[in-house]
Amino acid sequence: MSSCRGTVPLLLPLLLLLRACAAAEYEYLSWRSDSYNGGRSYGKPPQCVDIPDDLRLCAGVGYQQMLLPNLLEHESMAEVKQQASSWVPLVHKGCHPGTQVFLCALFAPVCLERPILPCRWLCEAVRDGCTPIMEAFGFPWPEMLTCDKFPQDDVCIAMTQPNSTEASRPADYSPICPPCDNEMKTDAILEHMCASEFALKAKIKEVRRENGDRRVVLQKRKKMLKTGGLKKKDLKSLVLHLKNGADCPCQQLDNLGHQYLIMGRRVEQQHLLTGIHKWDKGSKEFKKAIKKLKTHKCPVFENVFK
Known part of the structure; x- marks a missing residue:
């Protein structure tokens, strides 16, 4: 998979990567990234399933199918939808332009030959942008999303380059409480x-x-x-x-x-x-x-x- 290394943008390049790297059948029974200790060691073959319309967190994310079980140990679609719904208000707050990309990479990972995690820098950027919003509502950044669990150098999902000013603040940023x-x-x-x-x-x-x-x-x-x-x-x-x-x-x-x-x-x-x-x-x-x-x-x- 040398041709598939590096950061993976969300839209067209990601879809091109999917075509080049995706397998029609998942032949492996287990997978664990060494850089992601919180990942799942699957007990049954992962499946590609359609992203349902009522999975609001990932509406319009840019691809139509996801891997189940996902990377947050959710084995059923009902569990995915229930847990993902908690994050919808945060995406609506616009605290970082990569929030949906980051969360959907975990809740609804795109179907590839092997699961691809979000980049560590993307996690850190979303965490730093959104933690003040979460703290205003009395919620800490959860341990399950500790950023040092995610890869720095291996293939990973990104949205923009880490040094891009666009990644630090949305265009319609508002200082309103x-x-x-x-x-x-x-x-x-x-x-x-x-x-x-x-x-x-x-x-x-x-x-x-x-x-x-x-x-x-x-x-x-x-x-x-x-x-x-x-x-x-x-x-x-x-x-x-x-x-x-x-x-x-x-x-x-x-x-x-x-x-x-x-x-x-x-x-x-x-x-x-x-x-x-x-x-x-x-x-x-x-x-x-x-x-x-x-x-x-x-x-x-x-x-x-x-």
């Missing part, structure tokens, strides 16, 4: 609901800057929509923190006269603000999201981000 940049779209609202442990309707009493965060104090009158692990004693004097949000813009916190849909998670001893929307009864998308909230099934983030 991550919990505040929510679109008034049903799916976006539900995704933020799922990334939150609790949700409520309330007005804001006071906002103050505190140790690099913003401290958000709610008025006493609140209506719970999703309780999570929030107790009544916590609700009475609920204070939320916008993590690392002292200086980033949040339009919702500039006008304290409105009712808001407020979402949060408890992380250690703090309640983090993970999402905030103006309570807009005139928005069809907003009303649809609130109606769907009671029956919407969320991915289990705790199984992914650990």
Whole structure:
């Protein structure tokens, strides 16, 4: 496979590589990259299967078939879809242009003669770009994606050259605080609901800057929509923190006269603000999201981000 060494871009060159290197049948029973200790040692022959339309993480990724089991030890498509759905909001945040490429190389690896891992530099670039977004929601970069597990010199999947300035920041990069940049779209609202442990309707009493965060104090009158692990004693004097949000813009916190849909998670001893929307009864998308909230099934983030 000397002709197949080097970094593998996502689009046309990758498809050309697939034609040159892919085998019609997978004859091996096991494979493990020495540079990827977290990879799978397969107990049954891997198969090429179509990427389903409802695998939203990898929609439009540039190829139609994936390897199953994948490189994150998911043996069934149901497990792939459940775990991958946790990452869809991160891709939508646009924290790095290679986020989808990196994640889909693991969740939905392209069918080749042997599995090809993402390049270590791509992992590091996505990690460095997206970790601040994840931390704002109380999630660490997961151990299963530790970047030193991925290859540096062997064949690997890339998107742009590691020294490219395009890889460091998306063209439409915005400094808006991550919990505040929510679109008034049903799916976006539900995704933020799922990334939150609790949700409520309330007005804001006071906002103050505190140790690099913003401290958000709610008025006493609140209506719970999703309780999570929030107790009544916590609700009475609920204070939320916008993590690392002292200086980033949040339009919702500039006008304290409105009712808001407020979402949060408890992380250690703090309640983090993970999402905030103006309570807009005139928005069809907003009303649809609130109606769907009671029956919407969320991915289990705790199984992914650990």
